[in-house]
Amino acid sequence: MPEKIHRFGPGRGLIGLTTEPAATRADDDKPAVIFLNAGLVHRIGPYRMHTVLARRLAERGFLAFRFDLSGLGDSHTRTDNRGYRERTLEEAAAAMDTLSQHHGARRFVVTGLCSGAMNAHGIAAADERVAGMILLDAYGYPTARFLLRRYASNALRSLHPRKLITHLRSLVQPDPARSGVEGIDYLDFPPRQEIAADLGKLAARGTRMLFIYTGGVGGYYNYEGQFRDNFRSVDFGDCLQLDYLPAVDHTFTLLRDRHTLMDRIEGWLQEQFPERR
Amino acid sequence: MQNSPFYFGESGSALFGIHSRPASTLDPSWAVLVCNPLGQEAIRAHRTLSLLASRLAAAGVHVLRFDYLGTGDSDGDLGFGDPGRCLEDIRIAMRELRDITGARHTAVLGLRLGATLAASITDLDADRMILWDPVIDGADYVHRLTRLHERMLHDTERYAVPRLDAADSTSRECLGFACPGEYRKALGGFRLLGLDALPAPEVVLFSSSPSDHYADLAAHLGSLGPGFLHRRLPDEMHWDSLQHIEDALQPGTVLAEAERLFTGR
Numbered sequence: 001m002p003e004k005i006h007r008f009g010p011g012r013g014l015i016g017l018t019t020e021p022a023a024t025r026a027d028d029d030k031p032a033v034i035f036l037n038a039g040l041v042h043r044i045g046p047y048r049m050h051t052v053l054a055r056r057l058a059e060r061g062f063l064a065f066r067f068d069l070s071g072l073g074d075s076h077t078r079t080d081n082r083g084y085r086e087r088t089l090e091e092a093a094a095a096m097d098t099l100s101q102h103h104g105a106r107r108f109v110v111t112g113l114c115s116g117a118m119n120a121h122g123i124a125a126a127d128e129r130v131a132g133m134i135l136l137d138a139y140g141y142p143t144a145r146f147l148l149r150r151y152a153s154n155a156l157r158s159l160h161p162r163k164l165i166t167h168l169r170s171l172v173q174p175d176p177a178r179s180g181v182e183g184i185d186y187l188d189f190p191p192r193q194e195i196a197a198d199l200g201k202l203a204a205r206g207t208r209m210l211f212i213y214t215g216g217v218g219g220y221y222n223y224e225g226q227f228r229d230n231f232r233s234v235d236f237g238d239c240l241q242l243d244y245l246p247a248v249d250h251t252f253t254l255l256r257d258r259h260t261l262m263d264r265i266e267g268w269l270q271e272q273f274p275e276r277r
Numbered sequence: 278m279q280n281s282p283f284y285f286g287e288s289g290s291a292l293f294g295i296h297s298r299p300a301s302t303l304d305p306s307w308a309v310l311v312c313n314p315l316g317q318e319a320i321r322a323h324r325t326l327s328l329l330a331s332r333l334a335a336a337g338v339h340v341l342r343f344d345y346l347g348t349g350d351s352d353g354d355l356g357f358g359d360p361g362r363c364l365e366d367i368r369i370a371m372r373e374l375r376d377i378t379g380a381r382h383t384a385v386l387g388l389r390l391g392a393t394l395a396a397s398i399t400d401l402d403a404d405r406m407i408l409w410d411p412v413i414d415g416a417d418y419v420h421r422l423t424r425l426h427e428r429m430l431h432d433t434e435r436y437a438v439p440r441l442d443a444a445d446s447t448s449r450e451c452l453g454f455a456c457p458g459e460y461r462k463a464l465g466g467f468r469l470l471g472l473d474a475l476p477a478p479e480v481v482l483f484s485s486s487p488s489d490h491y492a493d494l495a496a497h498l499g500s501l502g503p504g505f506l507h508r509r510l511p512d513e514m515h516w517d518s519l520q521h522i523e524d525a526l527q528p529g530t531v532l533a534e535a536e537r538l539f540t541g542r
Contacts, residue, residue: 017350041320041525042320044320048320074327216435247436247437249435250435251453253453255455
């Protein structure tokens with residue numbers, strides 16, 4: 001499986017690797033798949049998932065690219081004053097430019113887990129070259145059903161009336177300083193309306209979307225369909241597919257879980273971006 | 278200082294490496310081969326080893342880091358890593374390091390199993406070997422990883438419901454990586470307390486806190502010759518902690534200690 005090393009981006013300080021499809025499988029119309037860092041894990045991904053999946057996808061005719069954002073893995077740490085979001089968008093654009101220049105790629109699918117999913121969302125919203133995104137444990141916001149399930153689960157663990165009263169009070173009198181409810185896990189999520197607006201724009205653009213949530217983020221996502229409830233105002237058309245895997249952990253540690261995930265991603269990509277006949 | 282990623286070794290079983298080279302190439306005195314841990318510990322350590330390489334290169338030392346076959350960005354898929362193949366890869370990488378640098382002195386810096394594997398090779402011909410938190414006994418290590426994996430399956434911080442359906446993974450996987458019986462058996466053969474000679478003229482043991490874990494090994498290596506030095510580091514690495522299996526390693530004091538070894542500063 002041919003792999004090629006690229007040094008690119010500001011000062012050529014970013015490092016990434018393409019996995020190229022065999023010439024017989026190459027298809028100019030297929031998007032290139034870009035893997036983004038999951039948290040602090042370098043480009044190979046949690047338990048090397050990106051390397052393995054990149055090679056599988058190349059066998060299916062997709063050009064795949066895994067790289068380290070600045071300050072992660074083997075990429076340089078930037079010393080300019082740009083903010084995290086601005087840097088991420090700039091570096092992702094540089095990755096796409098590199099793939100266009102060296103491999104003729106014209107459109108892209110971005111994928112990531114956790115912070116990688118948040119970044120993939122931002123990149124897709126900002127760059128029209130993105131034709132699809134695969135987001136693992138991305139944004140989620142509480143709903144009444146989420147809270148009920150959470151209380152039920154908590155009640156089973158500890159039947160403490162004060163806890164219940166605190167939670168119920170937070171339902172009727174949410175703290176205006178937070179977009180969420182006390183005691184619930186939040187990353188630093190943007191307001192739900194902002195994410196909804198992005199998703200609406202992406203759907204209108206025809207961006208294909210696969211969202212997968214695991215039981216590992218039960219602190220903010222705990223039932224099948226919570227995403228739909230979160231974003232009822234968005235007309236996704238046929239762009240959206242959603243999976244919920246409550247038995248699985250956040251980083252797909254078990255091999256069987258990882259294989260299931262990789263099968264799902266590979267299948268989705270082939271379905272959404274079929275080979276030209 | 279410049280980082281140059283490249284592939285080396287044979288086509289079809291190519292190894293991915295990154296050569297961190299000093300800004301000045303005049304009179305390269307030292308070249309260091311970094312030997313990664315295996316499995317999840319390699320992922321935890323990646324950025325710290327990258328920072329270490331950059332720091333040493335900035336101090337005038339060539340550094341080569343690489344991924345064993347079937348791991349990281351190297352060819353193949355060998356899950357946790359095949360210990361026998363890793364030994365061969367260390368030899369290949371050492372030859373590569375000598376070829377690309379022409380340095381007068383070579384050193385090996387191994388972390389965890391990387392240290393243990395390197396120390397077991399009798400013909401590496403390195404002038405210095407740095408063993409950073411080495412795995413002292415392979416069989417004990419496999420046992421502890423297996424117990425950690427087992428506990429992970431029941432960890433309700435990780436899984437909403439304990440993964441009783443995956444109990445059989447305990448004999449085949451180690452914390453996210455395939456680790457079949459043959460690898461476990463091979464790992465069981467590595468015992469640093471069984472060394473009967475220092476693996477290099479100069480051997481330095483870096484031991485993170487708690488250091489008493491390494492008291493017997495330090496005493497044993499010290500008994501093998503005058504070239505042994507033990508540096509206790511105050512940093513805690515949490516190698517055996519279920520709560521830290523996915524935490525990136527914090528470099529702590531090791532960067533400065535390693536630089537001091539090669540520059541005397």
